[in-house]
Amino acid sequence: MAKKWTNEEFEAYVHRLETQAQRDPAAYRKKIVGWIALGYGFIALLLLGTLALLALVVSAMISGRFSGGLIKVAIILLAFAGTLLRSLWITVTEPEGVPLTRDDAPQLFEMVERLRQKTGAPAFSKLLLTTEYNAAAAQLPRLGILGWPKNYLIVGLPLMQALSPQEFESVIAHELGHLRSGHAHFGSKVYRIFETWERLAESGKGMLASFAHWYLPHLNAYTFPLRRQDEYEADKIAAEAVGARVAADALCAGRVRSSLLTKNLWEPLQKRLSQESEAPRHIFLEQGRILRQESSDPTTDARTLRIALLEDTSFVNSHPALKDRLAALGEEARVPEKPTRSAAEAFFGNNLARLTEILDGIWYRSASVGWRKGHEEALAARNKFDVLATRRGNGAVFTDEEAYEYASGVEEYESEDAALPLYQALFDSEKVGNQARFDVGRILIERDEPEGAALLEELSQRWPLATGAAMRLLRNYHKRVGDEDAARQAYTRALRHADQVQDWNQERSRLTSKDTLIAHGLSAEKVVELRETLAQFEDLGKAYLVQKQVVNFAEDTEFLILVVQLKKKSMRMNEEGDWRKLLTAVDEAVPMMVVPIYSSYSWIRKAVEAIPSALIYAA
16 A cells, blocks of 8 residues: 655655745646556556456456356456546536537627637637636547547626626636647546546455555646646736736736625525525526625725735645736736626627526526525524523523524624623633634634734643644744744644544544454433434334444544444344434434444454443343
8 A cells, every 4th residue: 555645745745745836837737647557557458457367367267267266356357457448437417517609799709719729729619608607628538538629718796796897708718728739638537537546446455455645646746837837827827818917907806896795695685595485586686786796895995905915825725826927927916996887797698688597597596405404404403592592581590502692693693792791701611711712812813913813722732622623723823923833833733633623533433453452431311312223113122332443533522332233143134224313312412433243343343342331231
């Protein structure tokens, strides 16, 4: 098994590769072609070897040495060859969206054609309108691995509502730049080999998994600089087509107006969940109104842009940071003026209302199920808070958990200022004190108050599980106040914490005979509650509760395992019925992993029987 890279190692590797890519872009692209060829070549080698062995087995069987053993070998070889062949069959779905015709948007088609000729991009097969605050170019091969690409240009109505016609032209020129340079076509080749080896990595252990665990991180690292390089190249093409200043303004406007929509549309929409049982039917009509009528606060816009400019290009995102893209264009950042006419109004004309209604319907249908569920949850949470508020008004004494829940509700439904003293009163609580400290630190640091930074720094030492979230807040804070060294230290600590969280998740996702099992440590009350839950299942014979000894965050979390045995050895729980009900019921009582004694966990019987307190239920 290949050694797993830490986040710091991966980032350092990407930085070294970026130097190579900048020094000789053409040679670097050839290296990636070599990595793609290696991925397919190894599969071809395995396939040829498998078929050669299969031919020998068949030859032996034909020559008279027919046996059950040879049949088994032939079946294994055929299955392996099938796995290799299936991994190559990658289906790339067509981009979703409302197909636009020239009758729908003659001005848009004319603008795209003008820019296409100016940039030298190939013709596109379809122009699609979507509900995304984005635009994109896509190339899908008609003949799979053999190529013959089909080009798509995808535009989002929300983005068109937010940008001026000139700014949107820059976005289109950028996407056409990707098509002209073959970025999408080359990217689809990278995607296919990624998907192929992701499938093979999931197929099991052995040679395939070992190669995949070595190959995929290297391929991912090598393609990172290329993806960034592609963005710079597309920006350059856009600048040549519409001017560097317009291209820079489009980048800045996209960030500023996205923040405006978050504040004036999406955040208030979240608060409407508890009040309205149906999703809004005219979300984009409302968005267009906000962008036209809401007055933008220059101070807020300037702060939004300033914060965006503090972001660094990192391996977390393959796109370059805003400040680096502006530097490559040779332009300064500025808050663009609010457009007097949006790109949607300019390019859709009289058809805008009809197209907006179509997109509103699509959004409503896709959001309705989630909205109804969210409404039920939000309504229940609001009702629960109202009950707590009434009890508090009547002088009830809260448990620490209830007091924390009430404080969270005050922050949600009233204000941060009202919630702060409620959180602070819980600092010494053994059960919720750490979470209360984090919430106070979070609120204060977003206001750039040093007290919040000190609180989060101290909390990261006493509550390691919160280190990642605390360091992300601290990094952004140090960036805002101009302390680059402290920001870098917080970023590094966040990377290391992410490595530990990944190890933590892996520890809790599997159970093997090599693991050490210990007493569960659950309170007597919780055991009684769990026992009552288990008694509802007639076929259940015995249940053992233990804890897996873990390395990561051992003091903050526990990994409980419920081992169940049915009354008869021949019995099996129906996976879609009884087993699912058992998992749901147990998880509601106490979150834990549930495993049966039969199947791949047959070894666990002796392990749990050796722990005196493990048996918690016997029918």
